[in-house]
Amino acid sequence: MKSYFTKESKILAHNEKETLYSKLLQSAQEQHGKLQARIEKVDELLEEAESCLVALESGMCFQTGELYSDSSFFLQSWCLKGQFMTLCLELCEMETEDQQMLLQMDELKETEKICQEVLEKYDFTEWEITEWSEQQAIFHFLYDSVELTVVFGPPVDGDDFGGDPSRSIVSLNFESFLDEEQAPPSSCLVQRLIFQFIGSQGRWHEKCPTLYYLPQVLHDISLVVNRCKILGEEVEFLERWGGKFNLLQTDIKDTEVKLLFSSSVAFAKFELTLSLSPSYPSAALPFSVQTLIGNIGEKEISAVLSSVPVGHHYLRRTVSLIHQNLLQDPR
Template sequence: EELQRFFFFSFTEWEISEWSDQQAVFTFLYDSIELTITFGPPVDGAVFNDNPCRKIVDMSFESLLDEEKAPISSCLVQRLIFQFIESQGSWQTKCTTMHHLPQMLHEVSLVVNRCRLLGEEIEFLNRWGGKFNLLKTEVDNTKVKLLFSTSTAFAKFEVTFSLSANYPSAPLPFTVQKRIGSLGQDEISAVVSNVPLGTNYLMRMVKMIHHNLLQGSLIVQ
């Protein structure tokens, strides 16, 4: 608890499961990701939380998620988080002592938080997508495929969004595959380009597609 308070930020997406002079173990995202840090000798004259500040000689992230049993949204979230972790190169080169741990944990927590919220969006669409003429929500690696359908406009199309760990701070690349009717890339682009970045970005784009193009329609099977 004392270490938790020492590491405190505005929100905490991790927990300490082990701390000793030899190593520390942190868990993220409901214990589905584990970070193990191995400590080396103390840094001369440096103090960390009223104890000698030690060098960091090794660190590793490990996924503990059972992908065969986990929801598709959880698998996507894990892939995006590890995409971010791997994109940073060697964490050990920029996190060399205990003093660097708070900032590192903060950076990882920001990504974990954003990806966790994205997973909740996908679960919402998977459960309640019918309200927005969404027939199917499918995850393919780091892509989300959304199948829309309307009989009023006699249209059926699939929008595939390519997701990354920086969601929702950048526009999502997407493609549209027409199934029935004339609604395609140009029409979808005109709608989603007006959706501002930020919380619930994907869900707000779905709602805008529904509101501008599909509202009041019936489903085409």
């Protein structure tokens, strides 16, 4: 049964890959088509330029070392030379455009490589089945600190193993087994965010009335668990290595992270409070600033945060950029 749900979860992840690769392939094909059209145009220009040269050479006649020509010949020659120069200019422009398109193709390949690495990194399953009986199934997340109990309805006729996708689900119940008194603050933060997401979804039974919908539910929860777990690792990193970024202290209160920065070089000390949510890191974080020493305040912090793209390790990159842009020697 676990293999069935694992397979379904992987199918969901591969569908996301397929969508991304389709877009990349379409873009690459469009770029290739444009490049091919440019190449054909350049070939036509070269052929036309060669024709002009041949016409110029064939229009000249030499007799006893002297060039004989009439006014119509010179007029035709100058016209052909003008056309040749125009074609040369167009050819140079086409070569420049071709180089730009090749650079765009290289950038597209690099983007594809990065996307592939990210997809492989996030091809995950954050749940484990610890029980599957005729009445219920129990799933564990995040080192057994979150438990999901799925209670089944009556089995479908002819379903000997209780895995028919049309079998009804009576309830889905979540429970936390984290000892918040003993757990580090970062783990408590992660747990709060996960259960904030669980509570925000309303009645899970309505989202998952039958076994058919269970793989999608497991996938959605896994996404949030994975993101929050990485956030917890980021907070632990800052607690341990924050001194490298002029970060004196990292405090956690409910779902807020308070970061105390201090720099004698910049003559500044301030506290940055970031409000976290289960959607981290897909959106910019609301923040507030308390200036303790110096002139670094909300305006300066806002300018830095606006330049930090959302995504993987958003918190760490934010701290790093504040350190780099505001707390370094201005020289």
